[in-house]
Amino acid sequence: MLTSSAFVYARHAATVSAETDGLRIAVPGKPKMDTLFRWADVLGASAGDGTAMALTLHLMEKHKNGKRRLRDVELTQSQTSDGIHQQEVDKWLRIVEFFASPLRDTSDALPSIDLIMQTPPKQRKFMVLINPVGGTGKGEKVFEKILPIFTHANIHVERIVTERANHAVEIAEKLDLTAYDCVVVIGGDGFAYEVIQGFMKRSDWADAIQFPFAVVPAGSGNGLAKTMAEAAAELCTPESSTYIAAKGRPLELDLASLRNATHTSFIFLSLSWAFMAEVDIESEKYRYLGSQRFTFAAIAKVMSSKSWSGKFSYLEADEADVPSYWSTDSPRGPRPHVALLPAVGEELPEGWKTIEGAFSLFWAMNVSHAATDAHVAPHAQLNDGHLHVVLMEGKVSKGDYMGALLGLEKGQHIEKPNVKVVKTRAFQLETPEADLLSADGERYGGGVCQVEVHRGMARVMGILK
Numbered sequence: 001m002l003t004s005s006a007f008v009y010a011r012h013a014a015t016v017s018a019e020t021d022g023l024r025i026a027v028p029g030k031p032k033m034d035t036l037f038r039w040a041d042v043l044g045a046s047a048g049d050g051t052a053m054a055l056t057l058h059l060m061e062k063h064k065n066g067k068r069r070l071r072d073v074e075l076t077q078s079q080t081s082d083g084i085h086q087q088e089v090d091k092w093l094r095i096v097e098f099f100a101s102p103l104r105d106t107s108d109a110l111p112s113i114d115l116i117m118q119t120p121p122k123q124r125k126f127m128v129l130i131n132p133v134g135g136t137g138k139g140e141k142v143f144e145k146i147l148p149i150f151t152h153a154n155i156h157v158e159r160i161v162t163e164r165a166n167h168a169v170e171i172a173e174k175l176d177l178t179a180y181d182c183v184v185v186i187g188g189d190g191f192a193y194e195v196i197q198g199f200m201k202r203s204d205w206a207d208a209i210q211f212p213f214a215v216v217p218a219g220s221g222n223g224l225a226k227t228m229a230e231a232a233a234e235l236c237t238p239e240s241s242t243y244i245a246a247k248g249r250p251l252e253l254d255l256a257s258l259r260n261a262t263h264t265s266f267i268f269l270s271l272s273w274a275f276m277a278e279v280d281i282e283s284e285k286y287r288y289l290g291s292q293r294f295t296f297a298a299i300a301k302v303m304s305s306k307s308w309s310g311k312f313s314y315l316e317a318d319e320a321d322v323p324s325y326w327s328t329d330s331p332r333g334p335r336p337h338v339a340l341l342p343a344v345g346e347e348l349p350e351g352w353k354t355i356e357g358a359f360s361l362f363w364a365m366n367v368s369h370a371a372t373d374a375h376v377a378p379h380a381q382l383n384d385g386h387l388h389v390v391l392m393e394g395k396v397s398k399g400d401y402m403g404a405l406l407g408l409e410k411g412q413h414i415e416k417p418n419v420k421v422v423k424t425r426a427f428q429l430e431t432p433e434a435d436l437l438s439a440d441g442e443r444y445g446g447g448v449c450q451v452e453v454h455r456g457m458a459r460v461m462g463i464l465k
């Protein structure tokens with residue numbers, strides 16, 4: 001075990017040890033002062049000038065209320081020795097950086113000090129895109145707040161504040177993938193959607209879409225940020241999402257092709273139609289309310305007693321494991337390979353199921369959450385290769401709507417008798433041309449559209465608990 005008695009912690013001579021789970025600080029004769037700073041909470045460390053402050057640990061500590069906050073812990077010079085040699089400080093700086101690194105394989109045996117000293121930490125570089133008008137317009141303030149988390153985690157940050165709608169598409173189209181390790185978007189799902197579209201427009205889309213991205217919530221629809229927070233057992237706050245981006249690893253995320261007769265786009269969150277699509281789109285005018293905008297618009301929509309008619313045809317999920325998109329035949333063509341759908345307008349394959357008639361709710365989810373307070377598809381996993389379509393058929397009473405909506409935050413709506421969940425890898429939806437759909441929160445036209453999931457095609461920064 002790596003141990004040193006050269007430090008002072010809270011004015012007491014202490015023994016510092018690097019253990020599998022964290023950095024233990026023990027004060028001889030004072031067992032109550034023993035502390036384990038878990039590596040999961042350590043962002044990194046910095047060295048002082050070798051006199052007053054020797055080594056500072058940078059923690060992102062989790063409080064009882066679930067919030068994470070930055071905290072510095074100082075390990076100063078021992079009073080019983082002649083002083084800590086700079087060499088000892090540098091050694092422990094390296095040890096802390098090694099163990100705190102999210103790139104380290106934790107299943108490996110504890111390494112020797114020689115190995116640690118031979119493996120200097122790599123400074124990572126993140127491109128941060130800030131939407132200054134997302135949600136309630138706090139993107140730039142959020143950036144100022146979270147920047148120290150990246151700095152303490154040894155991540156160099158470059159930032160761009162977007163100047164107009166679709167600016168993030170252009171940036172993603174041109175981003176030098178070799179110059180950065182991750183692109184972080186500070187905004188909502190609509191902003192992240194632009195980055196994904198930009199990646200998918202590139203001729204090297206197959207590399208670009210596997211480039212890790214992360215979302216720090218500063219929009220009104222923060223479904224992906226909430227999904228990643230839940231997966232990591234964290235709160236959905238800018239601080240916790242930044243912690244996940246800095247301390248997480250790229251995880252596979254399904255992406256779905258969404259196409260009609262003329263156009264293909266790529267969704268990571270959801271495709272909604274009927275009640276929820278109209279709530280999503282019509283609530284844009286209440287953006288100043290933040291995430292409350294959806295509640296406000298939903299109540300107004302329930303009162304309107306509207307229903308929608310259309311035809312939903314889908315390939316029912318079976319028990320067979322879905323292959324990762326990258327393990328299928330010729331995954332790197334000029335466009336993503338669509339394996340299950342017929343061309344738009346052609347007959348559907350045999351065996352597909354159809355539901356036709358009146359619908360009240362149609363919400364196809366790729367991930368578990370559509371917003372911070374909408375646990376729409378509790379069984380959806382990041383890379384399960386399926387969409388989870390939450391449906392209410394027929395014309396639903398105001399009471400049934402309210403019942404389903406009230407259960408949404410905790411995912412209890414799926415237990416209501418008139419709510420059905422269909423798990424599918426590919427589907428076709430036919431609606432009147434004039435109907436509104438919402439693709440990842442962005443307006444999408446009615447008519448015939450098709451969706452096919454590509455398992456694990458994209459990569460999002462995350463921590464799985």
Ligand SMILES: Nc1ncnc2c1ncn2[C@@H]1O[C@H](COP(=O)(O)OP(=O)(O)OP(=O)(O)O)[C@@H](O)[C@H]1O
Nearest residue numbers: 134135162163164165187188189190191219220221
């Ligand atoms: N500088 C800018 N000026 C105007 N619009 C912008 C700018 N930068 C980004 N946008 C647009 O803001 C839209 C909404 O962004 P974002 O997702 O961050 O916020 P939101 O409030 O959650 O919105 P939504 O839930 O509708 O996606 C994006 O689709 C993007 O086109």
